[in-house]
Amino acid sequence: MREIKVQEITAAVSKLCKDSCYYLPEELLEKLKASIATEESPLGQEILTTIVENAELAKAKDVPICQDTGLTVVFMEIGQEVHFVGGDLYEAVNAGIADGYVGGYLRKSSVDDPLFVRKNTGDNTPAIIHTTIVPGEQVKITVSPKGCGSENMGALKMLKPADGVEGVIKFVVDTVRSAGPNPCPPVTVGVGIGGNMEKAALLAKYSLTRKVGEHNPNPQYAELEKELLKRVNMTGVGPSGLGGSTTAVAVNIEYAPTHIGGLPIAVNLNCHAARRAEMVL
Structure with missing residues (x-):
């Protein structure tokens, strides 16, 4: 003991x-920097550049x-x-x-x-x-x-098992599209699948503690994360919701066993400042 x-x-x-609140996770900052080169919209590139400059200033000056x-x-x-x-x-x-x-x-x-x-x-x-x-x-x-700008854009739905993978994809993409500029994209999309109503919401929140670029260890869910990221970035919402190809930097899925008659799903969005810090004692 x-x-x-x-x-x-x-x-x-x-x-x-x-x-x-001061220091953006390093892997996220690198992902945002890389997105500048791949962003198709000139305005989107400008917004991403400003987001990166803001994060670097916050780190240098120890300010939020x-x-x-x-x-x-x-x-x-x-x-x-x-x-x-x-x-x-x-x-x-x-x-x-x-x-x-x-x-x-x-x-x-x-x-x-x-x-x-x-x-x-x-x-x-x-x-x-x-x-x-x-x-x-x-x-x-x-x-x-x-922050509440992104938190207010979360959503939960009790899908039917027959809705399957396509039902999950539709719900996630529709949630991000409906959110538009409100969650300050590019977002990190947390998805919780299974359990019951409150478990799905908690899984979605917990998934956002995972590093950007780190996939679910289950290969099927890892592939679904990649497919969802592609579909979300095809919505055209773009940086700050002003159009472009970088609507999200990652989609993270966590899942749990559920009832034979259910398929709960929750989506929780992080803004471009996907803040996270951890320590082990």
Whole structure:
């Protein structure tokens, strides 16, 4: 049994909040740079160039890539041999977010009551926390801030099994096309297939923690990711929704077993600032 003080979790989360908002994942930045040369639209090339310049300036100056530093989504893979000491784990995570957002001069976007009061909590807490128990004695923390421009464009549908692969393709492409410029393309498309309603949505969100260019290990789903990326980029939405051939940089699929009568599917979109930072303790 390994003991981890929750104060270590607080410090890690605080750092990850700032890192994720300041520094675009390197593989994504390289993909955006490469897209400039392949983009068919001159305006699209100009927009991609500006996006890359913005990301590089944010990194150089330690400032947010985007003013919408989002709700803070935290995925934690917790080794079953770990014992947390010194306080409550969730309180420690939220303390890290408060410290990171206030100390890092990141915009606070969380409101306490979603319908009537909508008062800002002042420190971007509470986080949206997803925990998974895994073998071992380590803790992997992934922080993925999510702005609302892209989050609002997510969609979920309970397809019929007979809809099959073509039904999945149609739903994903239609979702991206309908989103248009709102999620600040080029997007990363997260797709969750299977489970039930809430599981499909969680799978779609979790898929966005995967590196751009890293495919699902199942070869059939990997091929579907490639086909979906091709179809999405044929929509012509383009960078910033102003036309072009670079509507998305990646499509990531996660799947789970489901009921014999169901085929749930969810789509979650990340904007061009697909923010993510992780640490293993």
